[in-house]
Amino acid sequence: MTYRAGWIHYTNVAPILDSLVLPNNVTAVTGVPTEMNAALLEGRVDIANISAVEFIRHADKLEALPDFSVAVLGPVYSVNLFHTVPLPNLRRVALTxxxxxxxxLLEVLLAARGLSPTLERAEGEAENLLASGYDGVLRIGDSALREWYRVVGPLTPETTMTTLPHTARGITVTDLAEEWFRLTGHTFVFAVWAYRKDAPPPAALVQAMREARREGIGHLADVARRHAAGLGLPERVVQHYLWNFRYHLEAPDRLGLHEFAAQAVPGHAPLRFGPRPGVRVESG
Structure with missing residues (x-):
C-alpha cells in the first residue's frame, strides 16, 4: 500500500525536505499549511508537517514524530505583523x-495585551493592504521574510539581522515568535510532523527524513545558496534565517508547545508523540 505524505515546503523546512529521497512506497504532495492541515485531517495524506495548533486541536486523532519540529527561540523573521500604528491602537488587521x-498565535498575543482589533481575512502583500486601509497585516512564510527585508533592510557590512530596525518608512514589523518569547520565555513550535493514529509512518520514511535533516543541517550554507536567488534575498540573510530554526522537538520545544496549547486550546486532549525506538511518550 502506498503511504501518502503532504509537505509544506517553505524555505524553513528546506534543510529537511531538499535532500529527502522518498522510499519506493511513499508519495508526496505539497501545499500551504491550511491545505495540508485539511488533507491530513480528511485522510487524503497520512503524514504532514502541519501547524502545531491543528495538532493540538485534533490531538484525539493525531500523533507526532517525537524528534521533528519547526521551532525557534526568539525571532523567526517569517511570521510578522506589519502595522502602521502602535499595537494598542490597532483597529483592523488583515489575516492570511x-x-x-x-x-x-496572534490571537494569544493580542489577548495577553488585552487588545481586540477587528480581524479580517484578506490576501495580498503587506504594504498594499496597509495602503488600502488596514492598520495591521499578518504575513507568513517566504513572502513574509521577503517583505520584512524590504521594509527593514538592506544589510550592510556594519549591520546584522539582529540589529536591523523594526520600523522603517512608517511601518513597524512585529515578529510574533519574538513577542511570544518576550511573553513566556519559551521556544515557539510552529509545526510538528503529525500523522493519523491509524496510519503511522513506515520506518524507512522516518529514517530517510532523519538522514535528509542531517545532510541539510550539515550544509546550511549550500541550502541557503540554493534558495536565496528564488527568494530574491542575500545568501547571508537566508543562512541566518535557517540557523535560527530548531528541528528536533527537544525538551525546551515541548515546554513551549505545551504552554501554547494551554493558552490557545484549553482542555485539549493529551498530546502524543512517538514512538521513539522502544519507547512511547504521552503527555497532556
Missing amino acids: RQSAMSVA
Whole structure:
C-alpha cells in the first residue's frame, strides 16, 4: 500500500525536505499549511508537517514524530505583523488564509495585551493592504521574510539581522515568535510532523527524513545558496534565517508547545508523540 505524505515546503523546512529521497512506497504532495492541515485531517495524506495548533486541536486523532519540529527561540523573521500604528491602537488587521498557526498565535498575543482589533481575512502583500486601509497585516512564510527585508533592510557590512530596525518608512514589523518569547520565555513550535493514529509512518520514511535533516543541517550554507536567488534575498540573510530554526522537538520545544496549547486550546486532549525506538511518550 502506498503511504501518502503532504509537505509544506517553505524555505524553513528546506534543510529537511531538499535532500529527502522518498522510499519506493511513499508519495508526496505539497501545499500551504491550511491545505495540508485539511488533507491530513480528511485522510487524503497520512503524514504532514502541519501547524502545531491543528495538532493540538485534533490531538484525539493525531500523533507526532517525537524528534521533528519547526521551532525557534526568539525571532523567526517569517511570521510578522506589519502595522502602521502602535499595537494598542490597532483597529483592523488583515489575516492570511494560509496559516491557522499564525492566526492562533496572534490571537494569544493580542489577548495577553488585552487588545481586540477587528480581524479580517484578506490576501495580498503587506504594504498594499496597509495602503488600502488596514492598520495591521499578518504575513507568513517566504513572502513574509521577503517583505520584512524590504521594509527593514538592506544589510550592510556594519549591520546584522539582529540589529536591523523594526520600523522603517512608517511601518513597524512585529515578529510574533519574538513577542511570544518576550511573553513566556519559551521556544515557539510552529509545526510538528503529525500523522493519523491509524496510519503511522513506515520506518524507512522516518529514517530517510532523519538522514535528509542531517545532510541539510550539515550544509546550511549550500541550502541557503540554493534558495536565496528564488527568494530574491542575500545568501547571508537566508543562512541566518535557517540557523535560527530548531528541528528536533527537544525538551525546551515541548515546554513551549505545551504552554501554547494551554493558552490557545484549553482542555485539549493529551498530546502524543512517538514512538521513539522502544519507547512511547504521552503527555497532556
